[in-house]
Amino acid sequence: MSGRVATGADRADRPIRRRGVVGWFDPRGRRLGGWAFALNRLTGLGLVAYLYLHLGILSLLAAGPGSWDAFVDVALSPLVLGLDVVLIFGMLFHGLNGIRVSLVGLGYVTDRHRALFVALMVFGALVLAVAALRIFVK
């Protein structure tokens, strides 16, 4: 560690990131908070897509027991159960990172936000492991 203090000039030297989706994955100068931001947006978009897929599938309930119960059989296949684990990862990452973003955005734990991120992600990994076990081990 150099112990050098960051200055305004250092900030000015940093690359200007491109707007839009391409900018989320621009690796230049990107650190933990930047990757968390990119993954937060990716999981967010995935969850929005899932929300509307989920609402569409629920319309099978309006079609009666035959349609819905046939879907339940498909949903219990190993492939769909595996996708459920991916979905739970997305929920956990987005939700737990959202706690950090909200707290920091409101002016709390601004100096410890990296430690908070790591703690939340460790908690999320534990919950994901328990959820995966519960899904696959009957």
Add this chain to the structure above:
Amino acid sequence: MAMRSDANERTGRDEPPAEPGGGFAGFFGQALSGAALLALLTLHMVAQHFLVKDGLRRYADVVEWLKNPVVVLLELGFLVFVTWHALLGVRAILFDFGFSARIERALTWLFVVAGIATVGYGTWLVWTIVNAA
């Protein structure tokens, strides 16, 4: 109180985030609906999936479950908050592309209509299932 949001994170710097893309109202709306979702989504996942045999109810069990008005109220509340959070989030992402004010206004109205339609659809679906029983 210093107001910040996730927008500074798009710079990739390991600094506390600042300046919300959709303005303070957008950031606060996301934080508020996000907080509600932490509770409602957890409740939904536990009650609808983790406490249910095989993780999904069969048709007859769904109908029986929805006869409880508290369940209907909680699920519709969940739908309202998740729709609000999802559409406000997509709006914030689109606004990052730097559209004109006129297009941003049009997008906002589009999301308002989409949100009302989504919640309307969910309400119709619950109504249909409950009354089909």
